[in-house]
Amino acid sequence: MADAGTDPQDSLHSSHTYPKVKLLNVYVHDVTMDEVVENFTEGMMLTLHVDMIMKLQRDKEFYDIFDQFDLITCDSQVLYFATKFLGTPVQERVSGSDYFPRFYMHHKDNPDITVFLCGGQPGIAEIAAKNINKKVGREIIVGTDAPSFDFDQNQAETDQMIDRINASGATVLLVGLGGGRQEKFIIRYRDRMPNIKLYLPLGGTIDYEAGTFKRPPAWITEGGFEWLYRLLKEPRQRWHRYVVHEPPVLWRLAAQRLGFYRDPFAK
Incomplete structure (x- = not known):
């Protein structure tokens, strides 16, 4: 390095x-x-x-x-x-969880920015998408996926994830698959996602946006x-x-x- x-x-x-x-x-x-x-x-x-x-x-x-x-x-x-x-x-x-709300509100009127949420437990990313789209006032989140924990051991599942991301037309990919795994996924497969311009491996941000895990008070x-x-x-x-x-x-x-x-x- x-x-x-x-x-x-x-x-x-x-x-x-x-x-x-x-x-x-x-x-x-x-x-x-x-x-x-x-x-x-x-x-x-x-x-x-x-x-x-x-x-x-x-x-x-x-x-x-x-x-x-x-x-x-x-x-x-x-x-x-x-x-x-x-x-x-x-x-x-x-921090990623502070940055992402600032990011999507900054781009709320920018049609070139659309986001795919990949991660979280089943159904959580969908809740996050609804919450974000409501705050932004448009469909800035254009797709979601909740891969299984061992998705990286199953090439067919990984291929399906990439197909969903590409089919969504998203220009931004937020990946919440855990530190290390999400970064390796991006590096390994970014060449297969030509529409994505911005890669955001942001861990538990999807849970925060869905409201399933509350942020602590600022003083903490x-x-x-x-x-x-x-x-x-x-x-x-x-x-x-x-x-x-x-x-x-x-x-x-x-x-x-x-x-x-x-x-x-x-x-």
Whole structure:
């Protein structure tokens, strides 16, 4: 992977460059929510949070495709605080679940923007589509699909998903298939979806838009305690992720600050 210091710049559009801020073996772009909403209309987004950065310590396939994404935002208040701790602060947290409502309202009168929602439990994406279309005042969501958990083990199901996406005529694809899996799906099959201009792998955003999972109050998110809110709401589903899987990131970030961190995939 290319070096990810704070000096290199990445060009997302001909008129926009955004500095990179290193976090362990990857990075985020120092970009504001307004810049993303107004300027990022074509390419592939990745929203980096703690669960994802831990997967990037262990999943070589995921790590190897990371650099192919055009925009990487800081989707975690914990990682936002980490950039300050490391002495390279980003301007603000740009989470997918905050960004997407801003995105579709910004484009509510733009007929060139139509969206396909891919992910969630059966029926959830349809509820999200109805809610969004009602708020926007037009059919901006033009298709939905709820693939099975093991869709990526079934090529026929994957082919059907791609056919539905293409048949919808959507220009934007929001994929909520879980961190790592959704990004791999995009990289693997984007050449088969020629109408899609903007790829948004945004995890649980479909559930938020459907209202099946409520966002915590702003003071919880801004304080960096959204993980605790989710853990208390869904202890059985979230326990392993928040208690076992994610805490080691804090030790790795401390090691980066002290100059001891080593990229597990460095040659």
